Amino acid sequence: xxxxxxxxxxxxxxxxxxxxxxxxxxxxxxxxxxxxxxxxxxxxxxxxxxxxxxxxxxxxxxxxxxxxxxxxxxxxxxxxxxxxxxxxxxxxxxxxxxxxxxxxxxxxxxxxxxxxxxxxxxxxxxxxxxxxxxxxxxxxxxxxxxxxxxxxxxxxxxxxxxxxxxxxxxxxxxxxxxxxxxxxxxxxxxxxxxxxxxxxxxxxxxxxxxxxxxxxxxxxxxxxxxxxxxxxxxxxxxxxxxxxxxxxxxxxxxx
Amino acid sequence: xxxxxxxxxxxxxxxxxxxxxxxxxxxxxxxxxxxxxxxxxxxxxxxxxxxxxxxxxxxxxxxxxxxxxxxxxxxxxxxxxxxxxxxxxxxxxxxxxxxxxxxxxxxxxxxxxxxxxxxxxxxxxxxxxxxxxxxxxxxxxxxxxxxxxxxxxxxxxxxxxxxxxxxxxxxxxxxxxxxxxxxxxxxxxxxxxxxxxxxxxxxxxxxxxxxxxxxxxxxxxxxxxxxxxxxxxxxxxxxxxxxxxxxxxxxxxxx
DNA sequence: ACAAAAGTGTTAACCGTACACCCATGA
DNA sequence: TCATGGGTGTACGGTTAACACTTTTGT
Numbered sequence: 001x002x003x004x005x006x007x008x009x010x011x012x013x014x015x016x017x018x019x020x021x022x023x024x025x026x027x028x029x030x031x032x033x034x035x036x037x038x039x040x041x042x043x044x045x046x047x048x049x050x051x052x053x054x055x056x057x058x059x060x061x062x063x064x065x066x067x068x069x070x071x072x073x074x075x076x077x078x079x080x081x082x083x084x085x086x087x088x089x090x091x092x093x094x095x096x097x098x099x100x101x102x103x104x105x106x107x108x109x110x111x112x113x114x115x116x117x118x119x120x121x122x123x124x125x126x127x128x129x130x131x132x133x134x135x136x137x138x139x140x141x142x143x144x145x146x147x148x149x150x151x152x153x154x155x156x157x158x159x160x161x162x163x164x165x166x167x168x169x170x171x172x173x174x175x176x177x178x179x180x181x182x183x184x185x186x187x188x189x190x191x192x193x194x195x196x197x198x199x200x201x202x203x204x205x206x207x208x209x210x211x212x213x214x215x216x217x218x219x220x221x222x223x224x225x226x227x228x229x230x231x232x233x234x235x236x237x238x239x240x241x242x243x244x245x246x247x248x249x250x251x252x253x254x255x
Numbered sequence: 256x257x258x259x260x261x262x263x264x265x266x267x268x269x270x271x272x273x274x275x276x277x278x279x280x281x282x283x284x285x286x287x288x289x290x291x292x293x294x295x296x297x298x299x300x301x302x303x304x305x306x307x308x309x310x311x312x313x314x315x316x317x318x319x320x321x322x323x324x325x326x327x328x329x330x331x332x333x334x335x336x337x338x339x340x341x342x343x344x345x346x347x348x349x350x351x352x353x354x355x356x357x358x359x360x361x362x363x364x365x366x367x368x369x370x371x372x373x374x375x376x377x378x379x380x381x382x383x384x385x386x387x388x389x390x391x392x393x394x395x396x397x398x399x400x401x402x403x404x405x406x407x408x409x410x411x412x413x414x415x416x417x418x419x420x421x422x423x424x425x426x427x428x429x430x431x432x433x434x435x436x437x438x439x440x441x442x443x444x445x446x447x448x449x450x451x452x453x454x455x456x457x458x459x460x461x462x463x464x465x466x467x468x469x470x471x472x473x474x475x476x477x478x479x480x481x482x483x484x485x486x487x488x489x490x491x492x493x494x495x496x497x498x499x500x501x502x503x504x505x506x507x508x509x510x
Numbered sequence: 511a512c513a514a515a516a517g518t519g520t521t522a523a524c525c526g527t528a529c530a531c532c533c534a535t536g537a
Numbered sequence: 538t539c540a541t542g543g544g545t546g547t548a549c550g551g552t553t554a555a556c557a558c559t560t561t562t563g564t
Contacts (some may be wrong), residue, residue, distance in 0.1 A: 021278050024373060064345025064373060088343045088375050090319025118279060118319060118375075120343050189543075206545075207527065230542040231534040254526075276538080444516075461518075462554065485515040486561035517560070524553075533544075 002062050007015060009137055011102045017112035020057035025119040026067050027055040027089075027157070027165035030076065032128035033181040037146045039199045040161065041075060041133060043155065044141040049251055051145075052154045053161065054136070055119065058219040065171055068122040080250070082125045082180040085165035087160075088117045094155055123164040125180035173253045176217060179238045187225050187233040188212070203255065215251060217243040257317050259325070264392055265359045272367035280374040281322050282310040282344075282435040284419035285331065287383035288436040292401045293452045295416065296330060296388060299396040300409065306400075308416065309391070309411045310374065323377040330397060332387040335437040337380045341422035342415075345373045349410055380435035387443035427453055428508045431472060434493045442480050442488040443467070450510055458510065466509060473499040491497070 005019045030041040042051045056071040058064055066087070072081050097114035133142040145151075150161060172176070177198065178191045192208045212218060219239040224232035260274045285296040297306045311326040313319055319339070327336050352369035388397040400406075405416065426432070432453065433446045447463045467473060474494040479487035 021373070023276050024279060058345070058373070061347045061371070063347055064343065067345075085343065088319065088340065090313070090322075090375070092316045092318055116316070118276070118313070120345070120373075187543090204527070204529090205543080206529085209544085211526090228542085229536050230540090233543055233546080442516090459554070459556090460516080461556085464517085466553090483515085484563050485513085486517080488516055512564085514557100514563095515561085518558090520556085522553105522555080524551105526549105526551085528549080529547085531545090531547105533542105533545105535541090537538100537540085 001064070002059050002121060004059065010107050012137070013103050013107045013113055016057070020059060022112050023115050023117050025052045025055050025057055025117045026064065026071055027119045027121050027160055028068060028071055028075070029053060029121065029123040029161055030072065030131075031123060031125050031147075031164075031168065031181065032131060032144060033194050033197070034128040034144070036193050036197065037148075038194075039128065039144040040147055040150065041131070041142065042145050042150070042153070043135060043139040044143075045074075045138055046140050048154070049140070050154050051151050053157045054142070058135070064120055065187070068120075068124075072122075072124050074136065075134055076126055076130075077134065078126055078130060082173065083122055084124070084167070085120060085122050087119060087121045087163050089121060089156060091156065092116050094119065096155075120161075121160050121164060124167055125177055127181065127183060129183065141220075169198060173255065174216075174251055176238065176243065176253070179243070185221065185223075185235040185237050187235060189233055191236070199255065207221040208255070211254060215246060215253070217246050217251070256295065257314050257321070259314065265362050268358050268362045268366040268368055268391070271312070275314060277367050278370050280310050280312055280372045281319065281326055282308045282374045282376050282415055283326055283330070284308060284376065284378040284416055285322060285327065285386075286378060286380050286402075286423065286436065287386060287399060287400055288449050288452070289383040289399070291448050292403075293449075294383065294399040295402055295405065296386070296397065297399075297400050297405070297408070298330075298394040299379050300393055301395050303409070304395070305409050306406050308412045309397070311391075323375075323379075327377075327379050327381075329391065330387075330389055331381055332389065333381055333385060333501060338377055339379070339422070339426065340375060340377050342376045342418050343373060344411060346377060346411065347371050349374065351410075369419060374415075376415050378417060379421055380432055382436065382438060384438065424453060428510065429506055431470075431493065431498065431506070431508070434498070440476065440478075440490045440492050442490060444488055446491070454510065455509075463510070470501060470506060470508070472501050472506075 007016065032039040032041065041054060044051050045055050054071060054075045056067060058067040069081070072083065073079060095114065095116040104112055115167055133144065135142040147165070152158065172195070178186065178194055181194060182190060188209050191212065192203060192205065195208070196203055217239055218236045221237065223235045223236045225235055226232055262271065287294040287296065296309060298309050299306050309330045311322060313322040322338070323338055325403060327338065328334060350369065350371040357367055367461045388399065390397040402420070407413065427450070433441065433449055436449060437445060443464050446467065447458060447460065451458055472494055476490045476492065478490045480490055481487055
């Protein structure tokens with residue numbers, strides 16, 4: 001990984017464009033799943049107190065995918081995140097100057113940051129409990145929001161989020177999203193709730209289980225989940241070998 | 256549409272970055288269909304004689320989609336093209352300087368054009384016979400190539416083309432590609448050949464026809480296609496009203 | 511007349527959906 | 538013992554895939 005320069009906030013406003021590609025940013029929609037709810041990780045800006053997607057910039061000699069990985073790493077503390085580029089947003093109105101962002105008091109004149117930006121959107125799937133939400137230099141706070149309760153965000157970030165969700169809903173049919181969103185061991189009802197939450201519709205318990213098991217990428221453990229009321233459900237985990245074999249042959253999820 | 260500056264080639268190398276966003280380009284994969292073959296429109300560079308995808312740059316205050324439309328318009332002479340953004344390519348090796356591009360003799364020093372570029376990929380569907388292939392200022396030639404006979408292209412353009420084709424193959428299931436790739440009136444066997452060519456596999460004649468007609472977006476004309484040997488096939492056209500109604504309800508092509 | 515392409519219909523296999531019964535557990 | 542959630546199996550219906558026969562036209 002390419003090393004990032006250490007800059008103060010004022011330095012960043014004044015001469016960040018010596019290190020980063022101008023007018024190009026990365027925005028990440030980080031999905032998590034907790035207590036039956038689909039969550040996204042959002043940041044709160046210091047100046048306007050408004051919420052936004054975690055984002056960042058691309059170093060002069062950095063791959064855009066690596067920039068996304070770096071941003072994800074910084075906000076969540078995680079490596080090896082499942083990451084997917086989904087769309088690039090290029091409306092000329094996408095500029096901080098037209099949306100009330102303020103420079104630090106001691107920065108005079110124009111800053112590269114107030115220009116119009118094109119942003120490349122990525123979404124990521126992470127295991128909720130492993131994330132350590134960490135604000136960046138622009139932010140007061142970094143926390144999970146229920147996807148259904150996301151507030152009004154800066155710029156076009158609500159639109160970016162919507163597009164990410166659509167993209168995720170399409171990807172759910174050829175990628176086993178549970179692999180990244182759930183803990184290693186999980187129950188079938190938990191997996192089903194995940195799918196129901198992402199797709200926004202109820203699924204038949206029995207047909208769902210049949211479908212999932214028929215793909216042959218799940219391994220049922222001897223253990224059962226203890227502690228809940230009622231009958232203890234089996235625990236499952238993804239079988240990496242079978243999974244990789246299945247993916248090569250083009251996995252199809254007919255949910 | 257925003258007006259483009261009129262620059263000589265040398266001026267473009269020297270100060271194009273006053274008008275265009277630096278380090279960001281657009282590349283277009285323009286698909287056509289002719290004589291049973293899927294075609295792409297390619298340009299031949301003046302200096303290296305190598306072939307490449309038609310591309311261009313984004314004006315400071317221009318939407319990236321509009322830039323793509325402008326490029327398409329310039330290379331084909333067509334408006335109202337069906338256009339789809341499919342991926343953004345951000346490898347730091349994507350730089351003309353590392354791939355043997357030469358500046359005009361009178362341009363000294365560094366040019367913005369030799370920097371590393373991020374490029375946003377679009378593909379387009381056009382009616383082959385309506386296209387007037389037009390080279391740009393960098394190119395000697397502009398012509399159609401059979402998708403299976405495309406030569407080695409500059410930079411990562413072969414990879415971009417591959418990704419565009421994958422994206423098209425996915426889109427074929429929820430968009431009636433024949434609408435843009437075929438002439439207004441066409442026969443069912445022609446439509447089938449188009450699908451077979453894009454998908455790269457043979458389809459059953461009878462099942463194909465049933466599927467297509469069952470979507471209710473085709474209108475069969477009284478005329479038949481004359482001139483061929485053997486039995487004259489019916490002509491069809493897309494029924495715009497039925498088509499738009501069907502698209503609203505989410506059209507599915509189970510080919 | 512014959513070959514080759516086009517129009518149309520039928521059947522069997524498969525898959526998705528709907529649904530019923532039994533078991534385990536805590537209240 | 539009852540309510541609730543979990544595990545498993547079966548039957549129906551629709552869709553897809555495989556396939557056969559007839560018609561048209563140029564040679």
